[in-house]
Amino acid sequence: MTHVALVGPEIEENLSLRYIASSLAARGHTSDIVAFNGPTDFGPAIARIMETNPAVVGISLAFQWRASDFFAFAVALREAGFRGHVTAGGHFGTFAAREILTDFPEFDSICVQEAEETFATLTDHVGTGRALEGIAGLWLRDAGGTAYSTGHPALPDLATLPWPDRRGEPAACFGHGIAPLVSSRGCYAKCSFCCIAAWHEQSLPGKRYRLRDVDDVAAEMVEMQRTRGIDIFVFHDDNFFVPGHRKNIDRFNALADALERRGIGDFATVVKARPTDVTPAVFEVLKKRLRAIRCYIGIETDADQGLSTLQRWAQSKQNHRAIEVARSLDLYACFNMLLFDPDTTVESIETNLAFMRFAPEFPSNFGRVELYAGTPLLARMAAEGRCRGDYLSWDYTLGDARAERVFQLSMRCFDERNFGVDALANRIMGTRFDIEVFRHFHPDLFRQEWAEEGKALSRAMTLSGADSLERIVRFVKDGGSASAEEALVAEETTKLRAAEDAVRGNARDLARTLLATVKRGKPLTWIGDRVATPLQKAREVA
DSSP, X not given: OOEEEEEEOOSSXXXXXXXXXXXXXXXXXXXXXXEOOSHHHHHHHHHHHHHHOOSEEEEEOOOGGGHHHHHHHHHHHHHTTOXXXXXXXXXXXHHTHHHHHXXXXXXXXXXXXXXXXXXXXXXXXXXXXXXXXXXXXXXXXXXXXXXXXXXXXXXXXTTTSOOOOOXXXXXXXXXXXXXXXXXXXXXXXXXXXXXXXXXXXXXXXXXXXXXXXXXXXXXXXXXXXXXXXXXXXXXXOSOSOXXXXXXXXXXXXXXXXXXXXXXXXXXXXXXXXOGGGOOHHHHHHHHHTXXXXXXXXXXXXXXXHHHHHTTOSOOHHHHHHHHHHHHHTTOOEEXXXXXXXXXXXXXXXXXXXXXXXXXXXXXXXXXXXXXXXXXXXXXXXXXTTOOEEETTEEEOOOSSHHHHHHHHHHHHHHHHHHHSTTOHHHHHHHHHHXXXXXXXXXXXXOOHHHHHHHHXXXXXXXXXXXXXXXXXXXXXXXXXXXXXHHHHHHHHHHHHHHHHHHHHHHHHHHHHHHHHHHOSSOOHHHHOOSSSOOOOOOOOOO
């Protein structure tokens, strides 16, 4: 038996680490899951590892934007005197393995791709002092210190892979337990900016996704409800849907049937979809039989230029249809807008602002397309000589000078709202979730006016943002001088903060009303959204 420490973000249950933990347990090994969510966790996480002295430390490198934090963690761990094996993995780790081992001697290896089998076998070998060279799925160093790959690993069999480790207290909303799970791995699409698609393309070229059997998914859900009190199941599938509307209807009905056969109690689901997946027939089954209370719809952009640059496989009319379907079913949906990309024009921005006005009652956020390791978009930008920085953080300038100016001015005004520590664009999604949880599980106490109030909060956020962005666009189109920028930013920032203060106060009042009525648990408005990953922003590159 060998002891392992698994380090990564645990704002919600980290399925990548928890699948590895259960695979380790199946081999007879033990593990600690060490949360590193932010700066305040740094010291305690180091101290915990030094106290328990595991033979192996595994560090999650799923998010490129936090890679520097985890590299600093590995450096500090070695400086504290840790002498065990340090490995890492995840999307970013897979694509940047050579560079990481070249630049950071603190790491002994990198596990690439889906690493349950690789990590467990590595732990077997470290624990017994055996060499690692024969283990597929690793990057190691040769005698001269040069990084090399041991070969691509075999994909784990989703039918036999142990369910993820579920230690610890789950998150909850009004006392209803929340847990993430997956019914598949990968995504059938191939967006140019998405590292997930690029990652799965390495293992399953052309297909890029695999499905779990619905009976196994249902069994896991029922087990979690009976042993942990989970009522809300957040499907973290990269895409909960498969190609073909009829296939989705059949799969959703099959999962609902399997849950009913196992006697599941009241439950709700949260899923992600592409706009092309959304039809009235599919979403009626999703809402009625799988009891979906929230769906993230990957709109990303409504401009023809953006749809082409990002290779979205969608059209504007499908974006609009997706919103109309959600609206007709009164289904809480949310989305992000990648308002800025390498080819964005002012006209593209205006098209996307019109879409935000088309769907103001649905919570949304906006930002810029970032360049992620392994993606076709990064390869294209590198070939065009438009990247600056390095593999730790790539940056670029938009090709259209006016669009770049709109981007720079917008970020100065919207940074706090969109990306701050307590970004209201994310917090309001939690408020809307509170409303839907209350409506679903406590219909006898629910008042429809709360749903309308929630929509009004989202509408106020969206429209105040669209108004500000339109004024910035107008300033740029009119050739506003550089000397006038400070006054513009000051004026827009003041207006945005005032709108946010009003929305934040009303959201808190609404949460208090809901809690006073239901008299159990806490709302996500107070504790933060635990069911969505915030929109990411690249760090500054000098």
